[in-house]
Amino acid sequence: MSDQITITLPDGSKRSYEKGVSALDVASSISEGLARNVLAAKIDGEVKDAFRPIDEDVSLQLLTWSDDEGKSTMWHSSAHLMAEALEALYPGIKLGIGPSIENGFYYDIDFEGVDFDSDNLEIIEKKMLELAREKNAFIRKEISKSDAVAYYQEKGDEYKLELLEGLEDGSISFYEQGKFTDLCRGPHIPHTGYIKAVKILNVAGAYWRGDENRKQLTRLYAISFPKQKELKEHLEMLEQAKQRDHRKIGKELELFTFSERVGKGLPLWLPKGAILRERLEGFLKKSQLKAGYDQVVTPHIGAKDLYVTSGHYAKYGEDSFQPIHTPAEDEEFLLKPMNCPHHCEIYKSKPRSYKDLPVRYAEFGTVYRYEQSGELHGLTRVRGFTQDDAHIFCTQDQVKSEFGNVVDLVLYIFSSLGFKDFTAQVSLRDPEKPEKYIGKDEDWEKAEKAIEEVAEEKGLDYIIEYGEAAFYGPKLDFMVRDALGRKWQLGTVQVDYSLPDRFELEYIGRDNQKHRPVMIHRAPFGSMERFIAILIENCAGDFPLWLAPDQIAILPISEKYHDYAKGLYGELQEQDIRGFIDERDEKIGKKIRDAEVKKIPYMLIVGEKESADGAVSVRQHRVGDIGSMKKEEFVGFFHNKVADLLK
RNA sequence: GCCGAUGUAGCUCAGGGGUAGAGCGUUUCCUUGGUAAGGAAGAGGUCAGGGGUUCAAAUCCCCUCAUUGGCUCCA
Incomplete structure (x- = not known):
């Protein structure tokens, strides 16, 4: 028996040492500097103390501060x-x-x-x-x-x-x-x-x-x-x-606020925030129209029975906002915590044929959930929020392609907003506890397989979590981090076998028999509130041009050019370009500084030269002076920039 | 909900038992200007709310509310 052992280093080189050598000794034999920096050792793939003796042939990687x-x-x-x-x-x-x-x-x-x-x-x-x-x-x-x-x-x-x-x-x-x-x-x-x-x-x-x-x-x-x-x-x-915190920026840019009197966790959208929100909604509506969704609208409350049927009352009713009782008839209503039951009833409003499927109902539905007070956090965790919700009713065979379409839509939306730092989480059943889930095994298998395949085919950076599926079906969530590294779930796509059963949803198949559709819940943003919070932290308040509440600021050099500025403002408004004129009695340097601080994408400086030439002097946020152009030229320049972003 | 911290002007914050402070913003006046802060004057506060200790409380103590860092929860 030899007292020598062979240690294989990451570069493939092999070295011979005496039995009982430690990773630290190995490091010293390579260089003193390295030895000083070794914190631990990966021995045959396992992290161990660098000072532990090694008694057999192993592969060894020395771990320093530069390794996780x-x-x-x-x-x-x-x-x-x-x-x-x-x-x-x-x-x-x-x-x-x-x-x-x-x-x-x-x-x-x-x-x-x-x-x-x-x-x-x-x-x-x-x-x-x-x-x-x-x-x-x-x-x-x-x-x-x-x-x-x-x-x-x-x-x-x-x-x-x-x-x-x-x-x-x-x-x-x-x-x-x-x-x-x-x-x-x-x-x-x-x-x-x-x-x-x-x-x-x-x-x-x-x-x-x-x-x-x-x-x-x-x-x-x-x-x-x-x-x-x-x-x-x-x-x-x-x-x-901390400077990117949406709560700070939201206050500075006057996007939203909260009021004790209105109630905690109930955001109030200020005019500038409302514009931002409406633009996002408009963008999503347009994308969804193209993707074959139909917009629907449902009320903010629903009869308690609706949620008893859906099963949400049993699961969440107790620790939720309590039912509203009507005075005369003693009817009971719940603040809407979900849109899906309402959408199920829309689906049921007439008989469906397999030829109608998939049916896709979308709604910016405002819902109310009693979140624990200690959980409330800026716009990311609130008690009243608007989901960019939609429900797809389809056949089991359509699940995969519908799921894929949703993922495409989410990816398109994220890329349009410059969102890069997100990961996907595929949540599947806990194989140990099949009793936790409802629905047919074979359907689950198909759906789980479909989700994994879609995640793979779309090239998502995803992880699989077993046991994280909802009781009614597997799902795929899009996860992002806020400025401080906290993880939040944004978009979600969920397959649901439960609600179609509970609501007895049906369609007539090719065989003239009744069949049960599958439901897919999906929300690319998750909620407008949380999404905007994360968007703010991602761009630090420098919104993409098409979303910026104020896209331009017209800065007259002096009062003498206010008339020209007003004319210009009117022309830009005609072209759907939004902003304001800074008519304050301040010097141009001050106006520029303030517009920069407000993160306004383009500043249009107008003085003697511009008013004579029908031009604007353009200054770009964070960039500086980008030269003078004719008014029409700027409009074209602006619209091209927006088009580039939404490609 | 639980443990901890915080709460003073519209915003950011200083003060810490004895007359409430600053900067920014806002208002008025002067100034009419060329790419990141022109000047002057004024207004603005029940020091989160309630109770207590004290001759005296923004300040010390208790309660409530809100915010906040986490934990737990998240249809």
Whole structure:
């Protein structure tokens, strides 16, 4: 038996080492610089401690800060460091879990009986850096379950004891650094000295094990870096992201507002926001007309029975806005939480033949849902919102092509708006729990297959989530992120086998027999409110020309040119170009500055020269002076720009 | 809904037991100008609402409401 092992590096090169070598040793043998930067190692595809001995032939990839796994190892170790600091500062606390997350890490702490002040996070940061400077090595210890249990019983930490219950003897490890020991499967960075900068970002409550019936722990979110400079850059990035917040821009550009008196979660659209919204609706209506949709209109309330039939009352009625009772007859109505039941009734308004299908009903339907107060958030989570809803009634054989058409429509709309950063999520059944779903197995199989094929054929960047399907059918959602990286669902396409049954929808087939249609729910934007919120954050308020509430601002050099400006304004209005004249008694520099701040796409400066020539001097937002052109020329230029965007 | 934070002029924010502050915006006047802020004067507040402590509360305490960071939820 040889004491030598062969290690294969990512470039395919093979090197021979003594048995028991660590990834760190391997790194040192390549270069000292590399060794200093190694945080963890990927050994045969699994991320491990870089300091663990390797006893057999393996493939090895050294992980540094530039690898995602390197970062997450660093952050996970930082969570341990934070826990160490917290234990030192606040003796008696109990620890929940402390994982790394996409941008940093957190630790859930039970501070019960311990005086913790969330205003003084710098103290914790300081302590962490102090401990980091000790360069304490992370030491891995395999430990028996009984010893682990004994340790935490002694310590009195019921959370760790509960975690241990779910673990098997023989698979339990502790990691120790400095005076701190934690139940952990690892891996960790070699020592705490790699952590050079930390920032505790926020403090939040989090239910133990995500269960709202259990105790709420205090969660400290933080991030760490190997260089102070990177922390600074990260914080600046966060600061910039805040500038894109739709709540801030919505206020600045006077798009929407809220009023306590009207009620929380009930947005009020200001004139400029309303224009934006109407343009978006108009654009979508036009696209849908081309795609064979028929527009319908339904009321904002519906008889309670309607939702009993649809099943929504049973599922959501209790914790929803309560029914409205009429005074004389004691009838019950619900605020419309969905448009689909209404559309089902439209479908039922006359007998249908297979020749009529697919039937596509579209409506900008305003719905009301009782969202928990703590969930409300700007325009992205509100209690009254308008869905760009449509329901397609088709045969099972048409599901795939209809689904594909919807995806095409969504992609067309997204690309027209310059939306690039979205992903798709295909939600299928949980194969373990078939009883959760209604509808025929074979229909589900067909529908699931159709959705996957469509996602593949349309080249979507998608992930599959098993168990995320609605009980009535599989779906495909379009997910986007806001300025701060939070994920939101926008567009959705869902196949539904339930409502056609509940509403006993029918069509007469070629065989002259009654058949049940399949329903597809779809909303490319999801809701106008959320979509506009995300749109604002994506473009930071610099809307595409065709959407901008004010597309142009006419800026007269002085009062003498107001008449010319008014004439020009009238001509542009005739051409469907919208904006305003800045007639204030201000210098041109001031007017330009204000128009720039308001993010108006084109500023038309008119003075002596322009009024004499029938021209405008054009200045483009964020670009500057782009020269002078005749009025008609500008109209053509403008319309070409819009046409380019909507290609 | 739960845990935490915040709430002062239209907006952004300072102040912190003893006469309510700034910048921007707004109004009026002067100025009539050429590509990111011309000048002057004025108006504007029950310091979120309610209760308490105090000689005195915007300030300290309690409650409510709203906003907000998360958690849970999301047809």
